[in-house]
Amino acid sequence: MASPTSATLGEAGVAVPVVALIGNPNAGKTSLFNALTGSQQKVANYPGVTVERVSARLQIGSQSVEVVDVPGLYSIRAISVDEEVAYQAIVDHPSDLFVYVADATNLERNLFFFSQIADLQRPTIVAVTMVDALQRAGGTIDLEALEEALGVPVIPVVAHKGQGLDRLVEEIESALRDPKPCPPVGRSPGSPVDLTPEERYKWSSEVRSATITERPSPSTTDRLDAVLTHRVFGLAIFVGLMYLVFQALYTFAGPVMDGIEWTFGKLADAVSPSLEGTPWLQSLVVDGIIGGVGSAVIFLPQILILFFLIAALEGSGYLARAAFLMDRLLGWCGLNGRAFIPLLSSYACAIPGIMAARVMPDARSRLATIMVAPLMSCSARLPVYILLIGAFIEPKYGPGWAGFALFAMHLVGLVVAIPVVLILNKRVLKMKRLPFIMELPRYQWPKWRDVWLTMFLRGKVFLQTAGTIIVVMSVLMWALLYFPRPAGAEERYTAEYGRQTSDFRERVSEETYVQQRQIEESYLGRMGKGIEPVFAPAGFDWRLSTAILSAFPAREVVVSSMGILFSLGAEPDERDMVTAVQNATWPDGRPLLTPWTATGLMVFFALCCQCMSTLATVRRETNSWKWPVVMFLYMTILAYLAAVGIYRLSLLFGG
């Protein structure tokens, strides 16, 4: 990572000066970093978004400058892992210039940390953010008086509107050319001792009252909070909001999916005739690649909608309120309200969720959060739910219950996480109750640029997965299903078909029978039969077992595996996914999936640890192989037991 000397070497071997953006959490450092360097780092309206040191280049004329963004700090004394990272970037890896980012709407506290930075007596300039928000609330700021009081250049910026950036860049350039140490503030000349917090705050509150005028009025934030964190309605609104998210997701799903499915169908029809000559190539392209990738890409719209909603919530400032509402519940199982944000991020993807656990104030609660984060239902599980709910729940119970089922599937992981944390807590980690301090930021309209960016980046990641691992796995699955095709086998199967009862021949066409036999005799078919007994107690056949196994590297693969496995052997007019899984049967003609077994399958996917990247991230964050191994085992075993349990229940109740 960063070198211990301040300057890193540029391409030509010349030293590149380092400029660090530092300040309180949620002050707007990352917004500024993105605006200066054109980066696409995550911005959201709650403290503790950035948990890593990030750097990027800024070109000023002919000079190249390295800009560094770090997690926010409240004081120079770091107490959590993300703060440690920031502390090291500031103190251990000295930079050539600090840009101290100060939030104008919370100047007193922002200047407290500034006074500690000033004591380091290093070159510093100040960027004041949120001036627009201050003015909207009816306040004004006297920047000249502030510059006077701080003794360093002060530049107002509104990063997302690009205001003040030119001046900031100019000041950075001149401060690098002619570095002046920042004078200490708030002390009478000659006093050598470290100031107490009381003395620092006395100074900062004087500076604030000399520079900021505010008309006291009940703010929008207070009015919103009166409802949103209300004793009774608060929680109800929270649950209702989450319910709406999933209901929306389900309602919008259908039409868009149909559109994409139609497109891929047309694509297959267009390509198919030109490959007529080589049947295996035709099958590879149509069934393997187009079918496999198509059945995953179909879910892109849902993933985009989910990220749209999550990003809008993150940008508004509501998440910190949700943490406040959930603290009691989380505290009861030994976690703390802060864990809520990493857990909620895990609904998008466990990896940023696990990283976000760095904001937890101590190693043990952080570990507990990491261990349950992958139980939260990430967006990669969404396709399985939508497919199975659409095939088995909606036709029987209607769209209202389908939306509810989707909501319920997202609760499964959360509910299971509670006992897991309790056990980890009691037996393994022996946690103490941890301090919980959380700042509630001002509500803001989500910055639409950030929302689009999140959707765009996430969509890109999903398509990249579809383009790489899903293509590879699809081709592999297809090949293992297509081969071997010994000469004469087809005639043998046709003859076998002839010997079946007329009743059977009524139900299954000759073509389908031959294809199914071919699949059964393929490499994958034989392998699948080998592992079928393992999943038999859960009521899964060899095709479902194979799909499950294929999804261990990355669970995104599962729908394409199921698509290939089920549609290759389906009647030609039943090749769309939903019909194919609905009509799949056991060899004796019983339906393979019922609402019960479909639920079992969904719960299995909800709990199972099928993501290599998550395990790698856990390994990196915990610095040991022990925790990823424990995670993999406990999740997979739980998933298996849950699926078996549901199947047993279905036998009892005759589902």
Add this chain to the structure above:
Amino acid sequence: MKIGELRCGDKAQVTGYCDRSDCVMRLCEMGLTLGTEFQVTKIAPLGDPVELCFRCQKLVVRSAEVSGIDVEKVG
């Protein structure tokens, strides 16, 4: 008096610290210094956590964890 004994809407002042836990130190660094006036603006359904308002910011803390801070009601 402790923060946990205050009711929603009460205004109070910090009069001293009886322990120096991480939580208390951090609150002090965030502006809840000796003599600071603050208001309890919200108490979550089961009595915890509580929302404190001081120096134009809203912070959420657990009352048990801030028992190291002695306060006195004002106004």
